[in-house]
Amino acid sequence: MLFEGSxxxxxxLYLDKNDANDANNPVKISSYGTGKATISSGLSDGLMAYNTAGIVIDHLIFAGNATTTNKNSGINFYNDLPGDIKLNSVKITNCEIFGYRDSGIVIGSWNKNSGFNDVLIENNKVHDILDAGISSYGEFSGSKIGYAHSNIIVRSCEVFNIPGYKKNPENNSGNGIVLSDVQHSVIEYCTAYNSGSGNSFSGGGPVGIWYWDADQVTIQHNEVYGMQSGSNKDGGGFDLDGGVTNGIMQYNYSHDNEGAGYLIGQFGGARPMNNITVRYNISENDAATNGGSVYLFNGEGIYKMKNIIVHNNTLVLTIPGYA
Structure with missing residues (x-):
């Protein structure tokens, strides 16, 4: 499916189980000619893919009419099939997405461990979204075995101007890239900035790039700056949060954020956290109002956090009036 550029x-756009679903022969939705075609979706999702995969989305602009009136997402993949079915192959590349309330790009599911496998989100510009730039989620349970999604790569994306808002039920809002219910995943070479100012949840604020409820995940070679909290909590650069196991944060640059450059946090009801490594990162002028440059939070008792290793990080803090 090709649209004329410019x-x-x-x-x-809407696709369901009767469309695509062949990872070896994917459906491609893109532009031809000069420039990118714009899908102007008004109050709707820009593209909704329901219980289907085997789809390539490339070289397009998705524009909602405004974050205050469009209550949907730019590109929305959702799976609620019974039987723990993972749909294979989603590629979202070289797109620009703006003007939506929920997410710019979201990989979602809500039926136990059904979800998506082999997802590439690369070289996209996501901005002026109200809640989250790029996200994934599944049916959360602190006692669940397994994960909804697997093999998600987010690479070389730029995410900015995600202010956040008061959500119902209350939760933090204004995150740049936040992935959950995923196993085997990498976020790398991305930039997230100038977000979080509209978060009004007193229990916690947003973070630039983070995982929660995830296993075997890595955050590396990214930059986050200008994150705000909207409260007296969080608003930081990077985070491995509740229920993460076998997680690594390395070679990242966090600077000029209200909260901690690097957060390791465990909340009540999450799966136990284990094997977390934070290394070779730089934090510069972080923690302007909230926390420290590297911050460890445990709301569930020490027995729910094990093997947390922090080493070889560089923390720089400029004190006004001192050279």
């Missing part, structure tokens, strides 16, 4: 198309 032209605008009003409406939204």
């Amino acid at each position: 032209h605008q198309y009003d409406g939204s």
Whole structure:
């Protein structure tokens, strides 16, 4: 499915289980000619893929009409099939997404461990989204065995101007990239900045790039700056949060954020946290109002956090009035 570049198309795209679903022969949705075509979706999702995969989305612009009126997402993949079915192969590359309330790009599911496998989100610009730039989620349970999604790579994406808002039920809002219910995943070479100012949840604030409820995940070679909290908590650069196991944060640059450059946090009801490594990162002028440059939080008792290793990080803090 090809759209002529530099032209605008009003409406939204919808695919279901009768479309695509062949990882070896994927459906490609892209532009041809000069420039990117714009999908102007008004109040709807820009593209909704329901219980289907085997899809390549490339070289397009998805524009909602405004974060205050469009209550949906730019690109939305959702799986609620019974039987712990993982749908294979999603590629979202070289796109620009803006003007939506929920997420710019979201990989979601809500039926035990059904979800998506082999997801590449690369070289996208996501901005002026109200809640989250790039996200994944599944049906959360602190006692669940397994994960909804696997093999998600987020690479070389730019995410900015994600202010956040008061959500119902209350939760933090204004995150740059936040992935959950995923196993085997990497976020790398991304930049997230100038977000979080509209978060109004007193229990916690947003973070630039983070995982929670995830296993065998890595955050590396990214930059986060200008994150705000909207409260007296969080608003930091990077985070491995509740229920993460076998997680690594390395070679990242966090600077000029309200909260900690690097957070390791465990919340009540999450799966136990184990084997976390934070190394070779730089934090510069972080923790302007909240926490320290590296911050460890445990709301569930020490027995729920094990093997937390922090080493060889560089922390720089400029004190006003001192050279």
